[in-house]
Amino acid sequence: MKKNKKILFLLCISFFSVLVACSKDEKEAVGGSEDALENLNQEGMPIVEEEITIDVFAGKAASAADDWNDVPVLNEYEKMTNIDMNWNQVPVDGLEEKRNLALASGDLPDLFYGSYMPNSDLYKYGEQGIFIPLNDLIDxxxxxxxxxxxxxxxxxxxITFPDGNIYAIPRLRDPESPTSLMDDKxxxxxxxxxxxxMDxxxxxxxxxxYLKAAKELSVDGNEVIPFSSVSMDRLFHWLTGAFGVSNKGILHPSIDEDPETGELxxxxxxxxxxxxxxxxNKLYTEGLIEQNIYSIEVDHFxxxxxxxxxxAMNFFNPKDYFGEEVGGRYIPGNALEGPNGDKLFTSVISPVNSLxxxxxxxxxxxxxxxxxxxDYFWSDEGAKMFFMGLEGETYEETSDGPELTEEITNNPNGLTVQEAxxxxxxxxxxxxxxxxxxxxxxxxxxxxEDLENAENMAPYLIEEPWPFFFYEEEEQAALDSLGADIQKYVGEMEAQFVTGETSFDEWDNYVKTLEEMGLDEYMEIQNEALKRYEEGQ
Incomplete structure (x- = not known):
């Protein structure tokens, strides 16, 4: 009887090994069928000889075209490629819920496009084989x-996960363009x-x-508001570098590199x-910051x-948002030198800002x-088509390069450039x-205006801003609870210190509370993630 049990045990082990091997092989063998490959042209257009359809789950911003199944550029590209992209668009506001539903139900599209898939989900579903590795396909x-x-x-x-795989093509900012890497300005x-x-x-x-002096003035009989934006965070973006913090960019809102030790x-x-x-706190309590900054609505701003x-403000191009006349009054602000001699601008994003x-x-x-x-849209010709549209309709070639047509820049229906x-x-x-x-x-x-602002700020931009880190499943679970609690507490206390609701005499208690909440564990997770990033694993 014992011998039979031993044989059964060995058979189970062998069967399990085969299953693991098969699963591994299936994950690595991610190519299309033989028929699909025979239909494919490896270069040039069309991409495929016989038309194919690809079902796409696509995130849609409010300012984007309503129906991507009937957009001139995509219609033209469909003729070029023989690929019919069946766009199923989901408004960004409801994106997370519907994205999670699609993944959980198993009723999958062929492609998730512009879906802002979190790194944790990319890694989780990549490990499960739901998202296929792109390494070999890219090569x-x-x-x-x-x-x-x-x-x-x-x-x-x-963009390479700890298991060595690439599971997504990112949205990238140009690493050699300061204005592209800057967030607000x-x-x-x-x-x-x-x-x-004043100067x-x-x-x-x-x-x-300057803010104090501005507060005493008025514009057309209206009181001047010295300093504002659409959130308090954006005001901090201008000033963190003057105090030597947030020196690895804004994708990590609480961690940076200690300038003295080089450690996290x-x-x-x-x-x-x-x-x-x-x-x-001094700015806010003296009325130099718009007083409803913690609840301000974009329309109000x-x-x-x-x-x-x-x-003064820290935001995006004022001409775009305030109009030509008022927006034209604004000039680039400077990177400010702080009390300890720090002079940086830290509102910078890694080129890999969204994966x-x-x-x-x-x-x-x-x-x-x-x-x-x-891949075509990563070429020079493809980029021109993606961003500028169709020659003769939305742009014309000139001796100075492609320029948008009058229909776009001075739209007869009063549309902005982006709307047109x-x-x-x-x-x-x-x-x-x-x-x-x-x-x-x-x-x-x-x-x-933005190019001028970026050129003015370029000498003070931080170097090598961190991208989002990759976390193992257990680490991500801890960050979803412990990390979320810490960030919530930090945000609440920041507001209380700034508005004066809590005295700075309570600073030591604030630090102690963070330690009691598990700050050491939080930092250990971040250290491991940073180590993986630095080692390129």
Whole structure:
């Protein structure tokens, strides 16, 4: 009897080994069928000889075209490629719920596009084989993406998961374009600056004095609001670098690199961060920051901005949001030097700022054709088509390069440039797995005012901002609870210190509470993730 049990045990082990091996082979063998490969052209157009259809789950921004199944650029591209993309669009507002439902139900599309898939889900479902590895597909069928990753190995490192696989094509910012890497930007109202008789502030002390002087002025009988944006976070974005914190960019809101030791730091307990809060408390309690900043609505901010009320702000191109006349009053603000001699601008994003935008699922019968479909838009010719549309309709070739037509730049129906383009292309609204190409992109950050602002700020931009890290499943679970609690507490206390609701005499209790909440465990997880990133694993 014991012998029979032993034989049964060995058979079970063998069977389990076969299952594991088969599962591994299936995950590695991610190519299409023989028929699919015979239908494929490895280069040139069309991508496939006989037309194929690919079902796509696509995130849709409010400013994007309503129906991507009937957009001129995509219609033309369908003729070029012989690939009919069946776009099933989901508004960004309800994206997470419907994305999770699709993954949980097993009723999968061939492709998730612009879906803002979190890194944790990419890794989880990639490990399960639901998302197929793209490494070999990129090597064999995506020459433009491959060349870019070879040129920028740090970007390849930033999209490669700990198991060595690439599970998504990201949306990338141009690593050589300061304006592309900057998020919001600082602006000073030149007319109000002139009225104060001051120079554009260079230090935090000068900035404080300018805001105080501006508060005493009025614009067309309206009280000047010295400093504002659409959230308090954006005001911090201008000032963190002046106090030496957040020196690895804004994708990690509480950790950075200790400038003295070079080690990972939870800067929300650092003395420099306390100094920053004390400075912001002074601005807020003296009425130099818009008083409803913690609950401000975008429409409220834009209305005040359109009336020219703001003396300083940290936001996007003012001409786009306040109109030509009022927006034209603003000039680039400076990177401010703080009390300890720090002078950085930290509102910078890693080129790999958003990863989960193009993931092929295991039900896709044409993965080679699918990767070729997106690879074209990484070429120079494809980027021009993606961002500028169709020659003769939305742009014309000139001796100075392609330029948008009058129909787009001075639309007869009064549409903005982005609104007019949205009738032809799908780019307005973002979330696309392409590179923000400065030569062709019509995004606001490439307008002359933004380019000037970025050039002014370039010497003070932080180097090598961190991308999002990859976490193992257990780590992610801990961050979803422990990390969320810590971030919530930090945010609440930040507001209380700034508004004066809590005295700075309570600082030590604040730090102690964070330690009791499990800060050491939180930092241990972050250290492991940082180590994996630095080792390129």
């Amino acid at each position: 064999e069928y995506a020459p433009n993406i491959k060349a870019y990753l070879e040129k920028y190995p740090e970007i390849k490192q930033g 600082p602006w000073i109202n030149q007319e109000i600056l002139d009225e104060t008789g 554009n502030p260079e230090t935090t002390d000068e900035f404080y004095e 730091r939870f800067y929300r307990t650092a003395d420099e961060y306390k100094q920053l809060l004390e400075y912001m 834009l209305a005040n901005g359109a009336e020219g009320k703001y003396a 989960g935008h193009f993931s092929i699922t295991n039900v896709n019968e044409n993965p080679e054709a699918t990767i070729r479909w997106i 383009l949205a009738q032809y292309i799908i780019n307005p609204g973002g979330g696309h797995p392409v590179i923000e190409n400065p030569e062709y992109s019509t995004a606001p950050e490439f307008q002359p």
